[in-house]
Amino acid sequence: QDDIPLERGLPVPQGISKSAFLAAIDELRTLLGKEHVQLNDTQISNGWYMEHPNTHDMMPLLDSEEFIASAVVYPGSVDDVKIIVKWANKNLIPLFPISIGRNLGYGGSAPRVRGSVTIDLGRRMNRILNINADDFTCLVEPGVTFYALHEEIVRRGLEDKIWIDTPDLGGGSVVGNTLDRGVGYTPYGDHWACHSGLEVVLPSVGDDNEVPVFRTGMGALGVGGENTWQCFPYGFGPFSDGIFSQSNFGIVTKMGMTLMPNPGGHESFMYTFQNESDLAPLIEIIRPLRISNILENVAQLRHGLQTLSVKGQPRTKYYSGKGPMPPDIVSKHLRETKTGDCAWVYYGMSYGPQHIRAHKLALIDSEFQKIPGCKKIDPATLPADEYFWSRDKIASGTPDMEELKWVNWMPNGAHIAFSPVSPIRGPDAERLFALARKRHEEQGLDVMPAFCVGLREMHLIIEIVYDATDADMRKRAERCLRDMIDDAAAFGYGEYRTHLALMDQVAGTYNWNDNALMKFNNKIKDALDPNGILAPGRCGIWPKRYRNRGWEL
Ligand code: FAD
Incomplete structure (x- = not known):
């Protein structure tokens, strides 16, 4: 997509005049330096994954100018962040913090409230403050990407000792x-x-005219707790970390992370299963293996169509008809791939020295082979550019980009995820797949599920890939998502995470006991952020100033 001039002009936040807003921006420039505050008043530039915008969602679900920033500010220190918070409270201007802003599929770098000022923490606050090779921990600032952390481990010659864990794409923070x-x-x-x-x-200014900053866990010890901060997350007293994840209660300026010791060997494996109806019995086999840690990683069970889409070719290469791609066409093209025609593919990895792996792999093989038609694919038969090798890299802690290829399925490829959590049970997997298929068929969309199996639950991730410039397709994608969220909630499945546009709906499904959880969240929000300046509406939490005034979607 080319650069598009802003049709609605500078997105001034609601409740402040344009001149007052511009005067406030001048004040911020004086406080932080002109070069660290940028107005967003000309055009929408989408770039691509590596040069993504920080003002809006490059994969919009609604109108591109709906979730858009008025300006971006680049703090260089915790003190700068405090200055920004003070400024926002004084001028009642909403802020939206991002670390890198590659939250694609969930809103990218867009703010929930049009005209918020984005705090791009990652641009200047991007130091790896510590890598402790004895404790296998690190301490990072918001701008450290998975790539950067991995590269630093390699640069320090620690790659044979320490692994990181990376999502499918390594460019996020x-x-x-x-x-x-x-x-x-x-x-x-x-x-x-x-x-x-x-x-x-924290997002408010205290009675002492200071913006509070605090550390959780052992970091709260008077001396700063550096020696044990990353070794023990809890410290003493209530464990407060949780309220800062998927929320709008504070701006995180440092975070500790545990790192994985190199297990002394690893081996990826891949199985294919012939029939969609193999799903339930296979999930029943996976559960005990996963809970007892024979299946050791967050592996993926992917639908055959996704194996086709990740080849990176546009859908039209295989099929140009309307509606979901017919199963016989999918089968025909899968037959031409190394994976062969199959309904499901399981990608896993076994860890440890060879003799330990051999034992676990034999157990897995004997269990998986109980499904008639199950095939183990020999990695030696797979060329270097086969997707399997990307999974191999990721499951052994090396960041990669291959996964981005399925976004090419549609022209101007954008995507949004349906991601409900369920127990690892066959009937649950079947029910979720069935409801997703029904809703995709209603909207004429391809359904591409992947079950990511955690320890006692699984995340079903279904990415709807759509053409971001096709308003009708965007509407169908949104309708499909909204229907699936409601269907799933009626069966007791909730989303683990969602796109900005769907946060109110998803938060509304967690409504047990007359919305008791949201009432609790609102109390915390009002106490910590009385002026409601921080990321209003994120995760369905609206500050008092906005609540029940028509902002909810
Ligand atoms: P950001 O966009 O910087 O942050 C995410 C959100 O957290 C922000 O919107 C903000 O609300 C909040 N936030 C960020 N920083 C702060 C802060 N310092 N203080 C307070 N709040 C803050 N995701 C996965 O998890 N796993 C996957 O396997 C995966 N696969 C993907 C595959 C593809 C093809 C694509 C396109 C996306 C995938 N994603 C996946 C989604 C996404 O790209 C990643 O989760 C990415 O790491 C998120 O972007 P980010 O790290 O830049 O976070």
Whole structure:
């Protein structure tokens, strides 16, 4: 997509005149330096993954100018962040913090409230403050990407000793991904569970005219707790970290993360299964293997169509008809791939020295082979550019970009995810797949599910790939998503994470006991952010100044 001039002009936040806003921006420039504050008043430039915009979602679901920043500010220190918070409270201007802003599929770098000022923390606050090779921990600022952390480990000659865990794409930030409770694919794939220690700037100004900054866990010890901050997440007293993930209660300026020791060997494996109806019995086989850690990583069970789409070719190469691609066409093209015609592909990895792997792999093989038609694909038969090798890299902690290829499925490829969580049970997998298929068929969309199996639950991730310039297709994608969210909630499945546009709906499904959870969140929001300046509406949490005034979608 080319650069598009802004049709609605400078997106001034609601509640302030344009002249007052511009005067406030001048004040911020004086406080932080002119070069660190940029107005967003000319055009929408989308770039691509590596040169992504920080003002809006490069994969819009709604009108491109709906979720858009009025300006971007680049703090260089915690003190700068405090200055920005003070300024926003004084002028009642909404802020939206991002670490890198590659939250694609979930809103990218867009703010929820049009005209918010984006705090791009990652541009200047991007130091790796510590890598501790004895404790296998690190401490990072918001701008450290998975690539940067991996490269630093290699630069220090520690790659044979220490692994990181990376999501499918390595360009995101360790902090942003973890705060949004993102996942990776080694045994350390639950990023939030693996973090240890936060430093947080709160969004209000205290009676002493200071903006509070505090550290969680052992970091709260008077001396700063550096020696144990990353070794023990809890410290003493209530564990406060949780309220800063998927929320709008504070700005995280440092985060500790645990790192994985090199397990002394690793081996990827891949199985294919012939029939869609193999799903339920296979999930039943996976559950005990996963809970007992024979299946050791957050592996993926992917639908055959996704195996085709990740080849990176446009859908029209295979099929130009309307509606979901017919199964016989999918089969025909899969037959021409190394994976062969199949309904499901399981990508996993076994860790440890060869003799230990052999034992676990034999157990897995004997269980998987109980499904008639199951095939183990010999990696030696796969060329170097086969997707399998990308999964191999990711599951052994090396960042990669191959996954981006399925976005090419549609022209101007954008995507949005349906991502409900369920127990690892066959009937649950079947029910979720069936409801997703029905809603995709209604909207004429291809359904491409992937089950990512955690320790006692699975995230079903279904990415709807759509043409971002096709308003009708965007509408169908949104309708499909909204229907699936409601259908799933009626069965007791909730989304683990969602796009900005769907946050109110998803938050509304977590409504047990007369919305008791949201009432609690609102109380915290009002106490910590009485002026409601920080990321209003994120995760469905609206400050008092906005609540029930028509902002909810
Ligand atoms: P950011 O965009 O910087 O942050 C995410 C959100 O967290 C922000 O919008 C903001 O609300 C909040 N936030 C960020 N920093 C702060 C802060 N310092 N203080 C307070 N709040 C903050 N994701 C996965 O988890 N796993 C995957 O395997 C995966 N695969 C993907 C595959 C493809 C093809 C694509 C396109 C995306 C995928 N994603 C995946 C989604 C996304 O790209 C990653 O999660 C990415 O890491 C998130 O972007 P980020 O790290 O730049 O976070």
